Amino acid sequence: MSQTISDTRPHYHFKPWNVGRWIIWGGFALVLLAAPLLWTSSLAQTMLSQMGIAIIVCLAYNMLLGQGGMLSFGHAVYSGLGAYLAIHALNKIGAGWWLPVSMVKFIGYSTRHVRYIAFILSGFFAGIGGGLSAINTEIVNAEVVGAARSGAYLLFVFLGGATFFFGPIIGAVLMVFALVLLSEWTQAWQLYLGLTFVLMVMYAPGGFAGLIMMNLRVASFGKLGKLWTAYLALGGAGMVVLMGASAMIEMVFHLQLNAALGAEVPFMGATLNALGKDAWVGSVFVVLTGVGLFEVARRQFNLQWGETQEEIEKEIKRRETL
Known part of the structure; x- marks a missing residue:
């Protein structure tokens, strides 16, 4: 009888404190306190x-x-x-x-x-x-x-x-x-924000926090090191596209808003002639080159990311069988 009663009693499982979460948010609180002093x-x-x-x-x-x-x-x-x-x-x-x-x-x-x-x-x-x-x-x-x-x-x-x-x-x-x-x-800062929003919707709908959590999951299984080269390739190609596109955006805004000041546009330590063909041809060439490099890097990244996820799934199944 006592055995039956004990079996019907609810069992409560208390989870231990998430030490990592306390460390992260405690560190964030310390940053908030120290920032005004620094x-x-x-x-x-x-x-x-x-x-x-x-x-x-x-x-x-x-x-x-x-x-x-x-x-x-x-x-x-x-x-x-x-x-x-x-x-x-x-x-x-x-x-x-x-x-x-x-x-x-x-x-x-x-x-x-x-x-x-x-x-x-x-x-x-x-x-x-x-x-x-x-x-x-x-x-x-x-x-x-x-x-x-x-x-x-x-x-x-x-x-x-x-x-x-x-x-x-x-x-x-x-x-x-x-x-x-x-x-x-830059006067075109709202356009840059809009383009960033479009790119995030296309490639990272979870936002920057989603990207962080995805990579933390990969890092928790010790697989993040395999993706560094792919990330560097994506970042480098993206910077090339950004450089060429930014040059064209700045020249367009200069011609629309500051045409009376002349055709010269300061850009990243250089001077571009907004009315000259060389600046436009060069910017278009840089953008197209960056897009091509980005597409190659993106395909390689997708391949490595898929392989990494398969390895993680296999590791999860292996741990479940232990």
């Missing part, structure tokens, strides 16, 4: 602040896109409202007013309620990010609630990897670099 310039401090704010908003947006499967093209409204509330609150506090603070809790179990709560929490944290942005910049205008800002959240969350928690963090860092640095380097 980079002390005003530009670096501003970029770090914007990265932190962007991470909050992108993670909030990913609660809808990555976790809830809900696509939003107007999420900047919530961050913008948070910014407006924060700036008005600062004005009121400066005038000697006291502001009350309240909190509301929402609880639900059905899929509809869970998504509803996720939407509320996503908007709430987006508003927190918008409020912090207003405190950081002390400027709020109509752009913070515009479609371009919502599109930027969608674009960079996707580029970072919407299906992984750390994907929006990567996307937020990329967004700050693009908006602050890339926009200073």
